[in-house]
Structure formats: C-alpha cells, structure tokens
Amino acid sequence: MKALAKYGTPSQFGSYKWIEVPEPICGDDDIIIEVKAAAICGADMKHYKVENGSDEFGSVRGHELSGEIVKIGKNVTRWKLGQRVVSDNTAHVCGVCPSCESGDFLTCPEKVNLGLGYGTNGGFTKYCKIPGEILSIHKHTIWEIPENISYEEAAILDPICNAYKAIAQRSKFLPGQNIIVFGTGPLGLFSVQIAKIMGAVNIVMVGLDDDTKVRFGVASDLGATHIVNGSQEDVVARCQEICGKDGISLVVDCAGANIVLKQAIEMCRPNGEIVRIGMGFKPVDFCINDISMKAISIIGHMGYDTTSWRNAINLLKSGKIQVKPMITHRLGLSEWDKGFALMESKEAIKVILTYDCD
Incomplete structure (x- = not known):
C-alpha cells in the first residue's frame, strides 16, 4: 500500500x-x-x-x-x-x-x-x-x-479536544468574560467556538494579512465578535479598546510566536490568564517582569484527556461545534x-x- x-x-x-x-x-x-x-x-x-x-x-x-x-x-x-x-x-x-x-x-x-x-x-x-x-x-x-x-x-476531533481542554479545563474562564484568541488555524477557530459555547461576551480573533483570504470570514461565521489584523493594527491597543483596559481576563495563544506572548502579557488584566497552545522555537527576547507585577498566570497546555474527548464528541454530536x-x-x-x-x-x-x- x-x-x-x-x-x-x-x-x-x-x-x-x-x-x-x-x-x-x-x-x-x-x-x-x-x-x-x-x-x-x-x-x-x-x-x-x-x-x-x-x-x-x-x-x-x-x-x-x-x-x-x-x-x-x-x-x-x-x-x-x-x-x-x-x-x-x-x-x-x-x-x-x-x-x-x-x-x-x-x-x-x-x-x-x-x-x-x-x-x-x-x-x-x-x-x-x-x-x-x-x-x-x-x-x-x-x-x-x-x-x-x-x-x-x-x-x-483532535484539535476540537485540544481547544476544549485549553479553555474549559485549563483556564478559569467564566461566562460573561472576554477572550482574545491569537492564531486563525483550526485550534484558534475551535477556541472561538468553545468560547462562544461558554458564554464569552467579546471573542476577538487576532491574525495577519494572509488570513484575510479565507480565515477571517470563517472566524466571524463561527462566533468571533471582532477581528484584529496584526499586520495592520496595534494589537494591544485595539484589543483593549474592544474589551476595556481591565477587561481581558483570558488570552489563548494558538500561534506560539514570541510577539504574541509579549502582546498577551501587555494586554492581559491583573490576575488574568494566558493559555499557550502554540509553540515557537526562539528564546524570549523581551522583559517578562509584568507576569509578576500583574500576577498573570501563564498556563502551558498540551493536548487533551478522556474528559476532553467525551465532551467534545457530545458537542459535535449535538451540532454545537461546527x-x-x-x-x-x-x-x-x-x-x-x-x-x-x-x-x-x-x-x-x-x-x-x-x-x-x-
């Protein structure tokens, strides 16, 4: 074969x-x-x-x-x-x-x-x-x-389960809060859907110029309330404008680039959370003291477990995940x-x- x-x-x-x-x-x-x-x-x-x-x-x-x-x-x-x-x-x-x-x-x-x-x-x-x-x-x-x-x-189902665990199991996200999702691939788009199911108010998808062709439109259709183009806009300023300076409680990094972590730390409110799904391969080259000063939790995330799969299958079966x-x-x-x-x-x-x- x-x-x-x-x-x-x-x-x-x-x-x-x-x-x-x-x-x-x-x-x-x-x-x-x-x-x-x-x-x-x-x-x-x-x-x-x-x-x-x-x-x-x-x-x-x-x-x-x-x-x-x-x-x-x-x-x-x-x-x-x-x-x-x-x-x-x-x-x-x-x-x-x-x-x-x-x-x-x-x-x-x-x-x-x-x-x-x-x-x-x-x-x-x-x-x-x-x-x-x-x-x-x-x-x-x-x-x-x-x-x-x-x-x-x-x-x-693999990326659905991955996004499910990142938000529903790893973070302390609550209905009524706002969420920023970096990365327009399947993990990011499923994160948008999980956030919508969990009652997020503002769901902000952050991507780049290349994402305008297909992915930004799909993100909007699947539940993103706002789209931010990082190639054209000041990402931190725009996200804080949408959610309020103290309104960003969770950032989900599905991209992994160092600049994303930097922006996430800058925009995240005190005692907020950053769940890092994506991976990069370069050493961090910026000051990370705000992690301590703002008491931000950075949560490393890997994969899924049985709970993720059971619940993701139920969501897909019910039509709540597209x-x-x-x-x-x-x-x-x-x-x-x-x-x-x-x-x-x-x-x-x-x-x-x-x-x-x-």
Missing part, C-alpha cells in the same frame, strides 16, 4: 517521501483500522519542504484519522469488526509516571504519538494499527464515532503535496485526505 512517510531521526525536521509500505500485521491484542479520512495538521506542516537528506525511515505520518475496524486480535473483546472509530493518536506511554496515573497521557515523558512520533505509523495510508499495548493502558485511545458524525468530522465550514478541501492521498501547498498558502483551513491508490 502507498503511504506518506517522514524520514530522519525524531529530532530532525523533514523529509516527506511517497513510498510503498507493507500492510500492518494484526497481533493478538491489536486492532487494524481501514483509514477513511485523515487531516493535515499544523504539526505535519513543520516538515513540509524540509529536506534533511536522511534515508532512515521514521514513520508513516497522519495523526488526525478516523476509520473502520477491519481486523481485531483474538484477545480483543471491547471492540468489534465494522465499528467506526477515531483515534486520539496515542501509540505508546510508560503507564507508571504521574501523567499516566492521572490519565494525562500526552504529557508522559515517554509518549509516542500515532503518525506523529517516531516508529509508529499513522493515517496517511490505507491501514493503521492501534497497538494492543496502548489499548491495555489507555482504554480510550480510540472512540466509537456516533452515527450522525461523518468520518471527515471525526478525523478533526466542523464542515473548516473543511475547505478534500483530496486523494496521492495529491498530498497539493494539500500541503494549500495549507502553506492559507487557502485551506483543513484538508481531508482519503486513500485513492487501489
């Missing part, structure tokens, strides 16, 4: 190669899923157009995936052939650290993600194996998809390069890839 694989060691960026791989073998405790939909994520984009020159196979990529169970090991009893399922992309954890003990598997120091880590294959292919090891430790590494949720929608406006392109997996290019240009918000190589 064909697959999109990353080559190189875990610490290396790139390179992608379109290759032939063997179908996975189902062990006594494993499950094999036929992938019905897989989405391109921002984490996948980090390796796009990066050539590291390595010939060392890393893994088949694609960690946002859904599909149908087509094989089960003889020891598997909780799952059945034909079930429609979505993976939370956990492939390996130690099972004994404080994170695992509390069910926060994505902060396990030994965690390996399906289709995102090294040595565990994901959904940018036809078949994907859910290892029996993780099924025994993490009972909800896969979830059954409700009947009224499509494979496409289910494949994008996914379809964010699926801008559907392509065959063989056209993966086109899909990545659309993501890079921000013409796409979410690209769904389906296997087309038989």
